[in-house]
Amino acid sequence: MAPASVTESSDASVTENSGTPPKSRDRLPVRCVRAVVGLWRRSLRFRVVTSTLILGLVVVSIISLTMYRSIAAGLVDDRIDLAQSESRQLTDDAQAQFNAFTEPPEELPKHSNTVANSLKAPNGDDSRYMIFTRSIDNDSDLRLTTEQSKGIGLEVVPTALRQAVRAQPERQQTTTIELVRPVADSDSDPLPGTPTETETVPAVVVGSQIDVPGAGKYDLYFIYPMDQEEATLGIISRSFLLGALFLIGLVSGIAYVVTSTVVTPVRRAAAAAERLSSGHLNERMSARGQDDLALLGQSFNDMADNLQTQIRQLEGLSRVQQRFVSDVSHELRTPLTTIRMAADLLHSSRDEMDPVAGRSAELLHDELDRFEELLADLLEISRYDAGAAVLEQDPIDMFAVIDRVVRASESIAEARGSDLIVHRVEGQTPVAEVDSRRIERVLRNLVVNAIEHGEGEPVEIWVGSDEAAVAVLIQDHGVGLKAGEASLVFNRFWRADPARTRTTGGSGLGLAIALEDARLHHGWLQAWGEPGEGSRFRLTVPRVAGGTLTASPLPLTPREGELRAEAT
Numbered sequence: 001m002a003p004a005s006v007t008e009s010s011d012a013s014v015t016e017n018s019g020t021p022p023k024s025r026d027r028l029p030v031r032c033v034r035a036v037v038g039l040w041r042r043s044l045r046f047r048v049v050t051s052t053l054i055l056g057l058v059v060v061s062i063i064s065l066t067m068y069r070s071i072a073a074g075l076v077d078d079r080i081d082l083a084q085s086e087s088r089q090l091t092d093d094a095q096a097q098f099n100a101f102t103e104p105p106e107e108l109p110k111h112s113n114t115v116a117n118s119l120k121a122p123n124g125d126d127s128r129y130m131i132f133t134r135s136i137d138n139d140s141d142l143r144l145t146t147e148q149s150k151g152i153g154l155e156v157v158p159t160a161l162r163q164a165v166r167a168q169p170e171r172q173q174t175t176t177i178e179l180v181r182p183v184a185d186s187d188s189d190p191l192p193g194t195p196t197e198t199e200t201v202p203a204v205v206v207g208s209q210i211d212v213p214g215a216g217k218y219d220l221y222f223i224y225p226m227d228q229e230e231a232t233l234g235i236i237s238r239s240f241l242l243g244a245l246f247l248i249g250l251v252s253g254i255a256y257v258v259t260s261t262v263v264t265p266v267r268r269a270a271a272a273a274e275r276l277s278s279g280h281l282n283e284r285m286s287a288r289g290q291d292d293l294a295l296l297g298q299s300f301n302d303m304a305d306n307l308q309t310q311i312r313q314l315e316g317l318s319r320v321q322q323r324f325v326s327d328v329s330h331e332l333r334t335p336l337t338t339i340r341m342a343a344d345l346l347h348s349s350r351d352e353m354d355p356v357a358g359r360s361a362e363l364l365h366d367e368l369d370r371f372e373e374l375l376a377d378l379l380e381i382s383r384y385d386a387g388a389a390v391l392e393q394d395p396i397d398m399f400a401v402i403d404r405v406v407r408a409s410e411s412i413a414e415a416r417g418s419d420l421i422v423h424r425v426e427g428q429t430p431v432a433e434v435d436s437r438r439i440e441r442v443l444r445n446l447v448v449n450a451i452e453h454g455e456g457e458p459v460e461i462w463v464g465s466d467e468a469a470v471a472v473l474i475q476d477h478g479v480g481l482k483a484g485e486a487s488l489v490f491n492r493f494w495r496a497d498p499a500r501t502r503t504t505g506g507s508g509l510g511l512a513i514a515l516e517d518a519r520l521h522h523g524w525l526q527a528w529g530e531p532g533e534g535s536r537f538r539l540t541v542p543r544v545a546g547g548t549l550t551a552s553p554l555p556l557t558p559r560e561g562e563l564r565a566e567a568t
Contacts, residue, residue: 044266045259052255053248060244071236075229076176080204083224084172086128087206090119091172091220095210105214109144112212116147119220126181129223131157135209136166140216149223151182151196157221161207165219169209179203179225202226265293269300281308336372343368380513389520391435393545398430398439398463398470405443406461412448417456418476420447423463430465430472433545438517442525443472445510446537450476453535464553471540471554481529489527490515514539524549528557 039046097115101108112132121128129149146154156179164173183197204224212218268285275283284304287297347365350358380389406420413420450459454476462473481489488494493508518525521541529535540552555561 045256045263048259049252049256053252056248056251057244060247064240064244068233068237068240072233075232076204076226079224079226079229080174080176083204083206083222084174086224087208087222088172090222091208091210094119094220098210098212101213105142108142108212108214112144112215113147119222120149126225126227129181129225131219131221131223133219133221135169135217135219136162138216138218140214142215144212144215144218152179152223156180156223157205157207161205161221162219165207165209169217173207175205177203177205177223179223181225201230262293265296269296272300272304276304276307281311336368340368340372374509380509389516391438391520391545393433393435393521395431396434396436396439398432398465398472399424401436401440401443402461402463402472405440405447408444409447409451413451413459416451416454418451418454419458420461421458422461425464428463428465430463430470432465432470432541432543434521434541435517438520439539439541442514442517442539443474445514446474446539449511450474450478450535450537454478457534462554465543466553467543468547469540469542469549469551469553471538471552473536473538473554473556475534475536477534480531480533481527481535482531486527486529490525522546522548524552526556 040050094115097118098111101111103111116130116132119130119132121130129152130147131149131152131154132144132147133154134143134146148154156177158175158177161173161175178200179202180198180200183199203226205221206224207219207221209217209219265285272283272285281304284301285297287294287301343361343364346361350361353361402422406422409420447459447461455478457477460475462471462475464471464473490511492512515525518539518541523539523541526538526540527535528538536556538552538554538556540549540554542549
């Protein structure tokens with residue numbers, strides 16, 4: 001019981017003195033594995049060197065193991081041949097000495113002891129052991145004493161070997177065993193009660209049978225320890241290990257140098273590409289020499305030159321386009337004002353005209369309204385293109401903005417047969433620092449767009465908020481969007497169905513302006529839809545001006561979650 005108590009107190013002390021909690025220790029291997037996996041994914045050099053190291057280790061291990069087994073087998077075979085040759089010579093000598101015995105039978109045991117001593121190895125020589133014992137099938141009345149080397153007993157001889165010697169007495173029988181013998185330094189007799197120190201070595205056992213006149217058949221076994229062969233194999237294995245480590249280290253070092261020669265220019269190219277993509281169009285790589293890496297650098301520089309030329313051309317064309325749109329929009333203001341005055345005059349007098357002229361005056365008045373809206377949108381887009389858009393942000397309650405949008409869109413919804421449903425969440429105060437005019441314009445565009453494509457189905461408006469953001473989602477149940485169209489709906493003048501005519505007017509720039517308004521607030525404007533399932537448009541803005549968004553309070557797609565609130 002005492003050792004158990006000592007062990008328990010030791011374990012307890014380790015737990016108490018450990019500065020790392022058990023969970024942290026459990027997670028440490030996981031963190032190490034993740035670090036290695038991350039390094040494997042990021043570093044080409046690490047992958048090449050590690051792969052070379054592993055492959056080199058496998059190849060060297062296979063070669064070393066094959067050579068080691070071949071050498072070991074050769075050493076064992078040589079030792080067996082040598083043992084058999086020496087044993088045959090000793091057996092013949094023993095048989096000759098017994099055949100030459102002419103003394104009375106009572107002297108035979110003494111002569112047997114003399115012969116056995118001559119077969120034993122000299123004192124201090126552990127290269128050979130001898131066992132002289134009566135054969136299994138010997139039925140002679142005269143029994144000779146079993147002779148054996150010190151520390152070696154008959155039990156070391158396998159029974160199968162003794163049976164083989166009895167079955168074929170005319171031939172030598174050989175086998176290998178694991179010999180347990182006293183340690184060479186323990187030749188002196190140990191103290192009473194003190195266990196003898198032993199060691200285990202492989203050994204060759206050669207058995208033969210001799211005929212002792214007057215005493216019958218006796219077995220003669222010679223045991224040859226292979227400690228020298230084992231030591232030789234130890235030296236060889238250590239040499240293989242050192243050679244393998246040196247070879248693997250050399251190959252890994254070569255792989256590291258070669259990989260560095262390739263990876264370093266590639267990393268320079270990646271860094272130059274990153275700086276080029278961030279707007280440093282004058283970034284170039286150094287290309288020296290005529291090898292493949294120099295060709296890579298030259299090709300990169302040529303690509304950068306072409307990109308810089310094309311980007312400058314596009315920037316020039318963009319500036320010309322922006323200037324043209326801005327100039328045309330401003331220049332059209334003056335004649336449009338005059339036309340508006342004339343159209344208003346005609347429109348007010350349409351009842352006095354004939355029906356055809358009156359209808360023409362009404363069409364002229366309506367199309368002028370649309371033209372003025374298009375002109376206003378073009379001017380707004382030109383401000384965004386020129387970077388001149390400015391926000392006037394104040395804390396605004398989104399419910400108030402939505403109420404104004406719903407009231408302004410009710411007539412359009414009634415004409416299309418759609419109901420406007422606003423979902424409110426109790427306890428939420430969706431207040432954000434935004435430009436009220438621009439956010440109202442965004443929501444109005446989204447609601448009108450949902451009414452136009454809702455096919456007379458209800459249009460639902462969802463409002464959600466959290467500590468960092470406020471979101472408004474407009475959902476219709478109309479034709480929906482096809483795959484890939486969610487990223488196109490915000491393009492200027494884009495239509496899902498070119499053959500479809502607008503029934504609510506519009507310039508084709510509403511969603512494009514709405515996207516720019518959302519970006520101006522550091523917000524998101526996203527779309528989702530499926531054919532026959534309707535579409536969703538979600539506006540997300542940070543609560544605080546200039547804040548950063550990481551998530552939206554409302555799910556955009558059904559896979560992200562369900563929309564839950566109270567309808568009003």
